Amino acid sequence: MSRIGVFVCHCGLNIAKTVRVSELVEFARTLPDVVVAEEYKFMCSTPGQELIQNDIKKYKLDRVIVAACSPLMHEKTFRKVIAATGLNQYLLTIVNVREQTSWVTSDIEVGTAKGKALINGAVYRARLLSPLVSRVIDVNPDIVVVGGGIAGIQAALELADTGKQVYLVEKSPTIGGHMAQFDKTFPTLDCSACILTPKMDAVLQHKNIKMMTYCEVTEVKGYVGNFDIIVKQKARYVDHDKCNACLACTEKCPGKGVSEWDEGLAKKKAISIPFPQAVPQKPVIDRDSCTFFLKGKCRLCEKVCEQKAIDFEQQDTFVNIKAGAIIVATGYDLMDTKPLVQYGYGKLPGVYSALEVERLFNSAGPTGGKVTLRDGSEPKSIAILHCIGSRDKNNHEHCSRVCCMYSLKFAHLFKEKTSADVYQFYIDMRAAGKGYEEFYNRIIEEDVKFIRGKGARITESKEEPGRLVVEAEDTITTKFINLPVDMVVLSPAIVPRADAKDVQRMFNLSSDKHGFFMERHPKLAPLSTMTEGVFIAGVCQGPKDIPDTVAQALGAAAEVLTIVSKDKMELEATTAIVNPAVCCGCQNCVRVCPYGAPSFNEQKNVCEINEALCKGCGQCAAACPTSAIIARHFTNEQVLAEIEGLMEY
Amino acid sequence: MTNFKQIEENLKKEAKKLLEAGSVAVVLAYTKGADEKHPQPFAAKKADDVANIIFNEYCNHNLARYIVRYAPGTKIAVAVKAADSRAVVVLIQEEKIKRENLILLGIPVSGMKNQKTGEIIDEKTTGGLTNPVVYDVLLGEEIHTGKPVSPYTVLEQYEKMDKDARFAFWKAQFDKCIRCYACRKACPMCYCDPCFIDQTKPRWADKSPQSHGNLMYHLTRFQHLAGRCIDCGECTRACPVDIPLYLFHKKVAKDCEEMFKQAAGMKIEDKLVMVDFRVEDSDKILE
Numbered sequence: 001m002s003r004i005g006v007f008v009c010h011c012g013l014n015i016a017k018t019v020r021v022s023e024l025v026e027f028a029r030t031l032p033d034v035v036v037a038e039e040y041k042f043m044c045s046t047p048g049q050e051l052i053q054n055d056i057k058k059y060k061l062d063r064v065i066v067a068a069c070s071p072l073m074h075e076k077t078f079r080k081v082i083a084a085t086g087l088n089q090y091l092l093t094i095v096n097v098r099e100q101t102s103w104v105t106s107d108i109e110v111g112t113a114k115g116k117a118l119i120n121g122a123v124y125r126a127r128l129l130s131p132l133v134s135r136v137i138d139v140n141p142d143i144v145v146v147g148g149g150i151a152g153i154q155a156a157l158e159l160a161d162t163g164k165q166v167y168l169v170e171k172s173p174t175i176g177g178h179m180a181q182f183d184k185t186f187p188t189l190d191c192s193a194c195i196l197t198p199k200m201d202a203v204l205q206h207k208n209i210k211m212m213t214y215c216e217v218t219e220v221k222g223y224v225g226n227f228d229i230i231v232k233q234k235a236r237y238v239d240h241d242k243c244n245a246c247l248a249c250t251e252k253c254p255g256k257g258v259s260e261w262d263e264g265l266a267k268k269k270a271i272s273i274p275f276p277q278a279v280p281q282k283p284v285i286d287r288d289s290c291t292f293f294l295k296g297k298c299r300l301c302e303k304v305c306e307q308k309a310i311d312f313e314q315q316d317t318f319v320n321i322k323a324g325a326i327i328v329a330t331g332y333d334l335m336d337t338k339p340l341v342q343y344g345y346g347k348l349p350g351v352y353s354a355l356e357v358e359r360l361f362n363s364a365g366p367t368g369g370k371v372t373l374r375d376g377s378e379p380k381s382i383a384i385l386h387c388i389g390s391r392d393k394n395n396h397e398h399c400s401r402v403c404c405m406y407s408l409k410f411a412h413l414f415k416e417k418t419s420a421d422v423y424q425f426y427i428d429m430r431a432a433g434k435g436y437e438e439f440y441n442r443i444i445e446e447d448v449k450f451i452r453g454k455g456a457r458i459t460e461s462k463e464e465p466g467r468l469v470v471e472a473e474d475t476i477t478t479k480f481i482n483l484p485v486d487m488v489v490l491s492p493a494i495v496p497r498a499d500a501k502d503v504q505r506m507f508n509l510s511s512d513k514h515g516f517f518m519e520r521h522p523k524l525a526p527l528s529t530m531t532e533g534v535f536i537a538g539v540c541q542g543p544k545d546i547p548d549t550v551a552q553a554l555g556a557a558a559e560v561l562t563i564v565s566k567d568k569m570e571l572e573a574t575t576a577i578v579n580p581a582v583c584c585g586c587q588n589c590v591r592v593c594p595y596g597a598p599s600f601n602e603q604k605n606v607c608e609i610n611e612a613l614c615k616g617c618g619q620c621a622a623a624c625p626t627s628a629i630i631a632r633h634f635t636n637e638q639v640l641a642e643i644e645g646l647m648e649y
Numbered sequence: 650m651t652n653f654k655q656i657e658e659n660l661k662k663e664a665k666k667l668l669e670a671g672s673v674a675v676v677l678a679y680t681k682g683a684d685e686k687h688p689q690p691f692a693a694k695k696a697d698d699v700a701n702i703i704f705n706e707y708c709n710h711n712l713a714r715y716i717v718r719y720a721p722g723t724k725i726a727v728a729v730k731a732a733d734s735r736a737v738v739v740l741i742q743e744e745k746i747k748r749e750n751l752i753l754l755g756i757p758v759s760g761m762k763n764q765k766t767g768e769i770i771d772e773k774t775t776g777g778l779t780n781p782v783v784y785d786v787l788l789g790e791e792i793h794t795g796k797p798v799s800p801y802t803v804l805e806q807y808e809k810m811d812k813d814a815r816f817a818f819w820k821a822q823f824d825k826c827i828r829c830y831a832c833r834k835a836c837p838m839c840y841c842d843p844c845f846i847d848q849t850k851p852r853w854a855d856k857s858p859q860s861h862g863n864l865m866y867h868l869t870r871f872q873h874l875a876g877r878c879i880d881c882g883e884c885t886r887a888c889p890v891d892i893p894l895y896l897f898h899k900k901v902a903k904d905c906e907e908m909f910k911q912a913a914g915m916k917i918e919d920k921l922v923m924v925d926f927r928v929e930d931s932d933k934i935l936e
Binding site for chain 1: 721743744745840841842843844845848850851853873921923924925928
């Protein structure tokens with residue numbers, strides 16, 4: 001016989017609006033084994049908590065059911081509440097009458113009925129619960145930061161300064177990310193490289209940071225406190241330990257590739273560094289443009305290298321890293337605007353994408369900082385088109401947040417570097433940031449022309465071949481405009497990285513409908529993810545500017561420290577165990593476990609679970625055909641009883 | 650194709666050779682049963698046993714069924730038709746046996762007959778294959794004549810039924826079930842001991858042959874065989890009340906093949922679709 005207490009929360013009107021709470025309480029009182037049922041306006045408040053604790057003592061309760069919000073919100077709170085009275089914390093059952101009940105209906109009859117069914121199920125389940133003891137595990141103090149853009153750099157530096165060992169994994173040959181491609185940053189117009197390169201250098205110099213460029217994470221195993229990460233070091237064909245960065249190889253190299261760094265506007269040598277301030281300042285060979293790899297002979301670089309650093313035999317290698325926590329800061333891509341044929345990008349030479357223009361402004365860019373068209377001439381008139389593919393129901397619904405501001409920055413730089421007329425085609429200006437509105441006003445005064453209307457089409461001018469015509473509706477004057485210009489800049493939507501899905505799967509993250517990684521809670525846990533110990537920062541979570549990105553990076557670093565600053569941590573007791581008597585040795589559990597906890601014992605022909613590795617996700621229990629696996633706290637009996645209770649009502 | 654008598658001779662010869670040399674502990678093959686139409690599975694353990702081996706058009710039993718009975722590490726030779734060889738492949742994938750402990754005596758064959766009805770079963774339940782997908786010794790010439798048969802053509806009629814009609818169809822079929830578990834006994838993939846249905850804690854379904862218990866047993870068994878069933882049809886032939894189990898298995902196999910681009914037991918290197926995650930996997934299963 002159990003002694004169950006049921007506590008139903010109003011959550012103000014959040015629950016009470018579409019669930020008759022008093023009726024749930026009356027209903028609960030009629031259920032067998034329920035000795036007390038109470039309601040309260042805010043069960044999570046101190047008086048609410050005291051109500052539960054007093055009833056536990058008064059009625060000698062041995063099971064507690066709290067019908068309130070999602071267990072993700074307050075399960076921990078209520079576990080502490082009952083643990084404080086001496087009751088085992090796993091004897092608590094949360095019934096979600098908010099997210100899964102009151103919030104999903106506007107019909108109070110339906111809401112109340114569902115609430116009753118859920119409580120009935122919970123009572124059935126609660127009877128079968130057993131006390132469990134939490135496990136304490138060792139925490140690895142090292143940290144892996146994935147992505148070497150400004151977010152990753154900032155987080156790595158901050159963590160390394162606390163004395164922790166940080167592994168900074170970057171896919172491309174240099175750290176720096178998109179910020180290193182920019183010329184100036186809004187609204188202060190300080191030089192991007194001037195504020196970024198000191199940080200890049202600090203990463204290189206820091207004794208606690210192991211910088212892993214040209215590397216990709218290929219596998220993540222383990223769990224918070226004890227991640228096992230496999231990183232692929234892509235073959236550079238240059239031994240970076242021997243290379244002294246004389247770059248004689250680059251000088252002699254006949255191979256010609258396209259520079260991703262310059263957004264395809266310039267050529268690069270097959271052996272090269274992406275840009276002069278690259279960190280590390282050491283070249284890699286691009287297989288796709290290297291004469292030796294393409295034609296089987298050349299090896300000029302090998303001949304000129306005095307350090308004997310060139311190694312065409314180099315293979316991809318794999319490095320195992322152990323870490324306690326992970327920050328994912330993998331950044332973004334710009335939407336490919338080629339499919340939007342109305343803008344003619346890729347076809348009309350005068351149409352540029354925003355990042356290409358960043359490179360045109362940059363003194364280390366393809367034109368040495370001069371704004372010229374592809375034919376070398378200086379544009380006389382320039383149109384900047386906002387919201388290309390973003391805020392657009394046919395493409396990406398989200399606002400890319402930074403385009404208004406960088407478009408203003410472009411206008412300023414165009415005015416500074418050319419004598420061109422500059423036009424902005426915008427839907428509306430979004431300048432909500434510190435100093436942003438002021439910047440907007442400043443650009444207005446710089447004689448930039450603002451046309452409120454989204455650019456609809458770019459065509460080639462019939463009268464003046466080579467020039468472009470921007471078609472748009474000016475929504476202030478409601479007139480259609482055909483504006484001839486020399487150059488068009490598209491501000492494309494910021495979208496998740498092309499391989500974001502793979503990264504998401506690897507780190508067990510969830511994503512929003514746009515594909516950006518999802519935070520645990522949009523307001524109160526913006527940097528945590530559903531996977532404990534994995535945090536996100538920067539634009540991989542959603543479009544944002546540099547100040548916000550840096551703020552997130554610092555926040556993520558602080559979150560990481562809450563884990564790795566302790567050498568032990570408590571883990572859920574909800575692990576799985578195998579009943580060897582019914583195990584058929586099919587090894588499904590071994591195959592489905594993301595943590596590598598089960599293994600096959602050939603002698604006994606049964607599987608066994610290493611509880612230290614088990615996270616209690618329950619996949620093995622679901623995959624087990626003979627139900628030999630018992631997921632503690634979610635045993636078959638408990639779950640079946642709950643279903644029975646749900647169906648019975 | 651090589652005729653049945655010749656295959657039988659070749660099978661005897663190979664079995665004798667292997668047993669005399671001591672390279673295997675047992676040869677799984679067929680022997681005479683009550684009459685010619687009812688041969689039995691047979692485990693030859695000594696060279697003298699070989700004389701009892703037969704092979705004819707009624708030797709349908711999937712011999713892969715018996716491999717898991719032997720202790721791990723036992724060297725076994727098995728006579729495998731196309732379907733048997735696919736079952737062996739799945740067992741290897743599931744690590745129930747090791748390839749190096751097996752000698753597969755491949756039998757390319759067509760024109761096998763149902764013991765009960767005498768009808769030729771090629772189109773119905775051999776997955777459209779005539780040659781074993783893996784073998785060490787071939788006991789006859791590979792068959793490359795005849796048009797390739799799709800294992801799924803027999804589904805045509807079945808797939809025309811809508812959801813309600815299908816449910817009614819299976820309800821009527823399962824109501825016939827007497828829970829003799831012959832389907833489970835005949836199935837090379839049903840090696841779980843104990844089967845979920847025999848468990849008492851929790852008791853997943855009624856054990857008496859009643860409507861909902863029968864439904865639970867069969868539907869769960871279908872699900873446990875998803876992506877593993879190699880379409881040998883033994884369950885259907887073993888059924889004393891003629892439930893066309895192969896229809897359901899084939900439908901699941903077809904769905905699996907469409908979703909995961911892989912038929913069960915074709916290649917040893919393949920991963921088991923239901924317990925392997927690939928990014929390119931279809932999400933249709935979630936719908």
